[in-house]
Amino acid sequence: MDLSRLDRRIIFLLMGLAIAIPMLFNVTLPVNVEKDTLAVYDKIEMIEESEYVMVSFDFEASSFPEMRPLAVAILNHLFERNIKVIGLALFSEGTALGFTTISDIAEKHGKKYGIDYIYLGFRPQYISAILGMGESIARVFPEDYLKKQWQEYPLFSGLENYDNAGLVISVSDGSLPIHWAEYANARYGVEIGVACAAVMVTAFKPYFNSGQLIGPVAGVKGAAEYEKLLGRQGAAQRRLFTQSSAHILIIVLVLGANLAAYMRRKR
């Protein structure tokens, strides 16, 4: 049998097993908190209770399993610190996902809509939406997701534009943080924290390096690190053992296929 040319269904089966088997064992691996995750955490720690933080749910349903632990970790931190949260979405599917996630976490912290948080909803054409909020949030979002005049909530009436926001956090599976950096940070000077899908890290890195973005809390590992910082056992930490198993399978497959191909050539 040529080990460098296995049927793809065998690979699929191995992949399925590499995930299913470790899941049966409740193993939690130690997590080392890295500087990127710490950067977002520290930034939120520095924000005062009276300030607003905008959380933009910039992701699609397709990546919800990866994005939810990230969003939950960030929201837990914000609500624990009693910071007023303004949710919004620049991707249509993020609208309902953001609303369910923020409502769910707020309820767990005993937070009330209109007092501790609001959810503005969705705006398309993210460039004009990001630029527009720099001028006037109320103009971009005259009503919130629940069709209410959100400015009538006394605690949010002072929210005009990014000048009132201590931080914007983009929870994203795509390129939105780059647009936040290029249009909100560059033009209005607001700081942008990022919690993103692991797949986007290398694309965003130059912006973190240059100080245009803060973070990122990235992927399941970033979420697990954040959970550790908060002292909460969450979904991400549990997943790391399974994640490790799948990574090792792929590494073994690649190295094995190369070795088998080398042996075949030698013969």
Added chain:
Amino acid sequence: MSPETLVAAVFTLAIFSFLYRENPIYRAAEHILVGISVGYYLVILVEETILSKVVNPLFYDGRMLSLIPAILGIMMFSRLSRKSGWLARIPLAVLIGAGAGVSIPAMLQARILKQMSASMLPLNSIGAVVMLVGVISSLAYFYFSREKSGLFGGVARVGTYFLMVFFGATFGYTVMSRVTLLIGRMEFLMSDFLGLVK
């Protein structure tokens, strides 16, 4: 088992069935997904934007200026007709023109100047040297107006190695993301649906 779990599990398994081969169950699920997604999109667009940005200002606040983008927007529908399709060019020109105008300073400031200044660090560490060499050589690789030979060709060739490092790192992270999604779905099946994992 709750109806939510059962429904989600049935559709999850229908999609997973594609791993064996394409089949009618998968195709049916795929078509349902397209329909639901489009329906969702339609509702969110109308409820979230058309109502609050067009209908309310026009009919409740009497803000007649909103009529202009509304008319421009409606003109987009001319794309569906062969005869008057050109009308859609006007709203498109507004979008593209305004988009181009706002993008120039943003690109210049945030993408070029900031990125360039962040690359030019004091050359007192290996990292700083690698950064400068990497940026210059990968830029050289993408400069197609000159033949890649001699010193320039050598620099561009160094650029390919930097690009390979970038693609390799991106692949590593892509694996991480995709595996996380699979874990999410498998967790649902094994825990919520089958009850095998607590």
Added chain:
Amino acid sequence: MKTRLPIAVCFVFGLFTLFQYFTADPTLESIYKEILDWMQIIFVFTLLVGVVSLAKIHSEKLIKKRTDWPYSILTILGIVVMAFLGFAYGTDWGTPFLWIFMNIQVPMQSTMFALLAFYVASAAYRGFRFRNREASVLLITALIVMMGRIPLGHMISDIIPGTAEWIIDHPSVAAKRGILIGIGLGSITTALRVILGIERSYLGGKGA
């Protein structure tokens, strides 16, 4: 008229939004805000055109009984049901609209992407070979990052995650920066060409 008018519109709007960046005039600022609003509204309509177009394609397929037409019934049904539920009962907690979204659309869509984990594994197994120096650099980087981003990497040696981090923070950033600056310069040139009416591909068809 069919070509000149859009080019003129594009020129006026492009020049205005570009010029406005450099001024603090309140009148110009209020016009700028108005334009940002317009962009959102027009964009929503372009998306709606896409929705109508897709519904039209499936309706035609159904009416003319083209290949696989029964599947189109499901798509149309999906659109109609979601639209009805969303408009009739709203999108708040506990509505049937949100129920379908959370229990059908989200699981299916994320499963679609989860399938990619299998294909990524299969593609890596088939395609990743130490063929030449470039391919070897790519492969070694990928392996280090994959190992360095899981706790096991830390458990074996701190060198693995340390190397992964250094790679991501330096050579990888350098290459991406090269790409970004290149794209940035290209985008500015294209934007200027669009505003000046030299680049007309967005007009499509004849006259472009």
